[in-house]
Amino acid sequence: MSGSTPRPTAWRRLPLLAALAAVPAYVACSPGGEGDPLADRPSGPLPVETLVVASAPAVPKPITRRSPAKLIVNLETHEVRKRLADGVEYTFWTFGGSVPGPMLRIRAGDEVEFHLNNHPSSKMPHNIDLHAVTGPGGGAASSFTAPGHSSVFSFAALNPGLYVYHCATAPVGMHIANGMYGLILVEPKDGLPKVDREFYVMQSEFYTTGRFGQAGLQPFSMEKALHEDPEYVVFNGSVGALVGDNALKARVGETLRLYVGNGGPNLVSSFHVIGEIFDHVYTEGGTVANQRNVQTTLVPAGGSAIVDMKLEVPGTFILVDHSIFRAFNKGALGMLKVEGADNKVVYSGKQNDLVYLPEGGAVQAVPENGAAPERELPREELIARGKQVFTANCTACHQLEAQGVPGAFPPLAGSDFLMANKERAIGVVMHGLTGEVTVLGKKYNGVMPMLQLTDGDIAAVLSYVRTNFGNKASDIVSLAEVRKVRAAAAAKPGAGVR
Amino acid sequence: MTSGVRALLVVAALTGGFAPGAGAQPAPGVEFRLVAAGRVRPIFAAGVADTGIAVGAFRLAARPVTNAEFLRFVAANPAWRRTRAPRVAVDSSYLRHWSGDLTLGPNAPPAAPVVNVSWFAASAYAAWAQGRLPTTLEWELAASRFHRALGNDPERLNLRVLEWYGSATRAVLPDAGHGMASDDGVRDLHGLVWEWVEDFNAVVTSGESRGDSGPDAGLFCAGGAALAADPSNYAAFMRYALRGSLRGSYTLATLGFRVARDAEPGKGNR
Structure with a gap:
């Protein structure tokens, strides 16, 4: 503070004192507002499990355990050439060989022994920053791994929530831009409300030297990345990853939950499902369903959201980034196909198709509102x-x-x-x-x-x-x-x- | 570096020291090019003037060491054969693309650059070949001069290098000596393999790249490095990141080396 700042008067200090008095109560229930996350650890060693992960759009099964465990996680970094769009290939840097990387699901209070294995064919060293980790670099400082080597570090999951993980090796932007991200869900100790079906959707963008759709193996364009001007904005790693036969599938009457992540590296997503309304949104991937009846929810780069919806009618519902040119021209489009019986009350479908004739049968130019009536001119x-x-x-x-x-x-x-x-x-x-x-x-x-x-x-x-x-x-x-x-x-x- | 020092002693004992030993011989077929003196601005350059660091002239092999050349080295120095090299000096993937101790096999064409070699093995080879590994600054100087091939355009060089870094690794490497030539006539500096340098661990990226460009990077960086000189020089970032991820015993399928020599005996950059 500069020396010229006026000293607060006594009454101005009062709110500060009140805030200080409230701090002990806050500390007692942090983090996650659920008490000490490590309080229910048994005195002996934790039971050890190997964590089962899931490839997008699948989500690992909900956790039924009601006590902490030690989880062994093996994740491989692998640089692979794969399809980005029809006729377009890209050298992706991945966790687990695909973009996004697998989804991890653990429980608050669990202890994780994380093995990061860098494939011998990798050109690059890699590491991992899990936003769910409390500690330097979210693990990045302890997981820097040369090609053909393996790093191990451990952490305890203190805060429940839906978190992004990504590679943080220099230059970090390029490692993310090439596909190195995924989601880790840390369930609250009592779990999340049960739903019938869950999917894992992650948005991200790609910066290729060639224009959208230009065929062949496309190199990374650093210039476009710096200008935040991607050629591709996609769900689950490629154009069409959630379209046609790959569409998400559900049934009428089910409750559906989407775990939505955004790897970025640059853009914020305006996530929207055309023809659906999110009944509940856990904004920014927190653990409180803090908003109801939401049309479009923001998913920050390096952030997430959880959205729940009841499926009332059948049909194809389109997932988009409602920054809509990204959906129409850059690939940010997915499908949710819902099968089941119609509900004509909720949605009738097209009831009639009539000819619309504003003024009798002939096509006429209608004078614009307010235009002066026409008259003979000199x-x-x-x-x-x-x-x-x-x-x-x-x-x-x-x-x-x-x-x-x-x-x-x-x-x-x-x-x-x-x-x-x-x-x-x-x-x-x-x-x-x-x-x-x-x-x-x-x-x-x-x-x-x-x-x-x-x-x-x-x-x-x-x-x-x-x-x-x-x-x-x-x-x-x-x-x-x-x-x-x-x-x-x-x-x-x-x-x-x- | 206690284990590193121990490894050095082991290696020295194995090869009769780093000075050319009994089995030493020049490496025939490799031309050495004079790399003219110049200045290098390292990517992590706290306390370095904008004009960079002066690097004196030196000689650098025109191409990386090949499988065939390394085979002659291990034939002459049995202690460096795949099954005999001490585990403190090479990790378990040492020369794993070869078929055997003295057999190259289908994944190691004779004229392709040798990879899966540790810093200790590369250093021992260089000494046997009456040279040494180039320093980081020497290597960066040599690898920055492509005016003749690319015009006076660092952007084009950057893009070309990024293209290689962004492409997948080939199972079998092409022959050495055919890549783009630098102004000094040195080939394959970009686009074939990473290369060991003598002081690979002198500038350390911590692995937490965001911290490396922050004010507390000095905590990690032995070279006194802090702020990046040019955050858009992704190619240089990647080279430094790779070097920072290595230890002396590590061997990588994409990492080879070449030999350097002083311009005149006793007048080196070291």
Whole structure:
């Protein structure tokens, strides 16, 4: 604090004193608000188990033990070339040979003897930082392992929750960007509320030198990683890992829990399941279902969330990062296929498909709200407006000087076809034109689309074109003439085109 | 380093010391290139001027030591054969890609670089071949000069190196001596194998990479290193991380070595 900071007055100190008085109570119930996590350790040695892990999207079975154990964990770091998207390969650095690494499930108070084994074919040394570990580097400081070697360290699980683990070897960003992350669930001592089905979903992004979908083995792009501009944002390590035959599957009536992690390395996920509402969210992977009825939940890079939902109706529900271009263009898309009986009350499905006709049978340009009703314009004003309409709507095909494109778009400049019949010209602009026409002795057989111009625009653009580009009409095209053609067409469908 | 010192004594006893011994002979077929003097800015460079550290000229083998060359070494020095080398000086995967003590076999082409050799074994070979291992600074200096091959563009070199680091290891390595040549005419510095350096453990990354760039990195780093000079030089980070993960007896399927010599006898960088 700088010397100029005013000294607190006596009354300002009171809240501080109150806070200090509260500290012993807080300490007594920390961490995890469940009392001393190591309190129920037996006096003798703990029973020893080898931990069974699960590959995404599977989740290890809930723990039925109600007393602590010593768990032996073996995790291998392995650099493997695998599919990132169809036709696209990447050299992934992995825990356990896949991205994400396996999910670990232990119980608060357990003791873990962790063996990190670096495959002999690895180019890189690796280590592991488990966010569930209390200690320097979350284990990274004790697990730095050369290729073909093995490190062992032990920790006690003090805090329950859903935690990310990842490699933290220099340069840490590249080790994460290449796929080195996974989830470890530390169950509260009394477990989590029971659900019918559980899945493990982990989002992450990849920075390849080639653009999204560019085929072949794609190297890591450090530049894109530094700019946080990934080509791929995916669930469970590759585009389509949770799509089609690989979709998550469940049944109507089940309760479903997703353990959602985000490996990053850079992006925060706006996790959303299209067509579902999360009944409970354990935000940021904590152990309190602190929010209900959530549409989209944030999953921080290097963080997690647990979401529960009751499946009421069948169908395919799409998992997305609702930063939606990531879903549509970069791969952040998965599927949850729910089978079972319809519930027409909850969701009817499509009940009818009707033709929607806003104003009778004819397609009409509807004036925008607040637009002034159209009126006849003085000649100069009409032709000036016509020039604007021409430039905006006609030049793409008929060209700036109305000269057309030989063989494709007929000229309007000096056009006999245009000048021969004013009503026909109005009809062509109003309805478009299909089929063969002869202009200045040359045949054209194309399609002019209906342009949805207002009657006033049609009058203006024809007045402009018929008095410019070598066309020598003495009269303009009035709004009344256009309206007359439209009325005739409405009375006799098909008229006006040719 | 107590075990390291003990290992050194064992190794010295086995080979008749690090000076060229009775069985010593020059390694035929390997050219030594003069690497011109220059300056190196280490990635962990606390207290080092921006201009870097001066490194004098030295000689460096134009390519890494091959399986065939190492076979001649173990033939002449039986104590370094796979089944006889002391476990304090080599770990259990020493020369494991060979078929036998004196047989290379299908995974060890004669002209491919020798790998699965420990620092002690590499040092013993270098002494037998009338040389030594290059220092870290020497190696980094030699490995930074690719103006002729890549234009004056450190980014291109960085990308090329990253490409190798990011690719999977091949089961059988290609022959040495065909990689990109440095300005000094030294080949295979990038893209074939990692290489032992004499002082591989002088700059230590603790393994907790985020701490290495923090203010308390000095606690870990024997070289007095603290803040990274260039955090975007991922290639250099990876080399330092690998060296930091090693011990003298370790052998890796991607780690070989080459021999260095002083530019003139008695006028070295050490």
